[in-house]
Amino acid sequence: MKIKKANRILGCIKRSVASRSRxxxxxxxxxxxxxxxxxxxxxxxxxxxxxxxxxxxxxRRAMKMVRGLExxxxxxxxxELGLFSLEExxxxxxxxxxxxxxxxxxxxxxxxxFIRECSDRTRGNGFKLKEGRFRLDIRxxxxxxxxxxxxxxxxxxxxxAPSLEAFKARLDGALSNLV
Numbered sequence: 001m002k003i004k005k006a007n008r009i010l011g012c013i014k015r016s017v018a019s020r021s022r023x024x025x026x027x028x029x030x031x032x033x034x035x036x037x038x039x040x041x042x043x044x045x046x047x048x049x050x051x052x053x054x055x056x057x058x059x060r061r062a063m064k065m066v067r068g069l070e071x072x073x074x075x076x077x078x079x080e081l082g083l084f085s086l087e088e089x090x091x092x093x094x095x096x097x098x099x100x101x102x103x104x105x106x107x108x109x110x111x112x113x114f115i116r117e118c119s120d121r122t123r124g125n126g127f128k129l130k131e132g133r134f135r136l137d138i139r140x141x142x143x144x145x146x147x148x149x150x151x152x153x154x155x156x157x158x159x160x161a162p163s164l165e166a167f168k169a170r171l172d173g174a175l176s177n178l179v
Contacts, residue, residue, distance in 0.1 A: 006036040006058045013065070020067035026081065029062045037086060038093070055086050088175055094147045095154070099167050 009032050017024060037055055056074070063077045064070050078085060084092065151159070158174050161167035 002036055002039070003054050003058055006033050007061070009033050009036065010058065010062055010065075020065060022066050022068075022081065025062070025066050029065075033058065033062055038089060052087060059086055084175065091150060092171060092175055095150060095171060096164070096168065098147045098151060099161075100164065103164075 010029070013025070013028050013032065017028065019025075037058060059078075060074045063072075063074060063081065066077075066081070069077045069080060072080065075085075155170070155174055158167060158170035161170055
C-alpha cells in the first residue's frame, strides 16, 4: 500500500513537472515521496529482503528521474546526490531514537527499554548496551534489539555527544561505516 502510493506520487511528479534538474526533483521527492516510505519505519521496520527491495525500487525510480543520473547505479547515484539509502535512514532513525531514550529525554516512557551493560572493557565506545537472549526469532526484530549491535559500533565521540544535534552531526559521519 505504501509503495503503491509512493509510486503514484512519483508518477504525478514525472507527468506534471517539465524540469528534470536536481534542484527541482530532489526537493519534490524529499517532501512528497520519502515521507510515505519512512512513516513509522522504526516500528514496522521491514525485515525481509523483498520488502526492502520494493522500497528501494521506488527510491531508484525517483533517482532515475534526475537528468544526468539515468544510467548510474543506485549506490553511485545516491552518493552523487549526497543521500543515504532507505536502509541507512532507518538505521539513523533507530540510533537517534535510542540516543533520546538513553539520554533520558523520554524518562518515564522509556523506562527499561535499554539496559546499560556494566563492563570494565575499554574497547569500543564505552557506553555498551545489554543484548537480550531470546528463544524465538521474532524478538530479534524489535527496535530495542535491532539497534544494539550498531550502537556498539558507534565511535566514542558520537555516543558521548552532549546534545541531540551534536549526535546527529556525528552520526552522519559514522553512518557509512555501520551499514
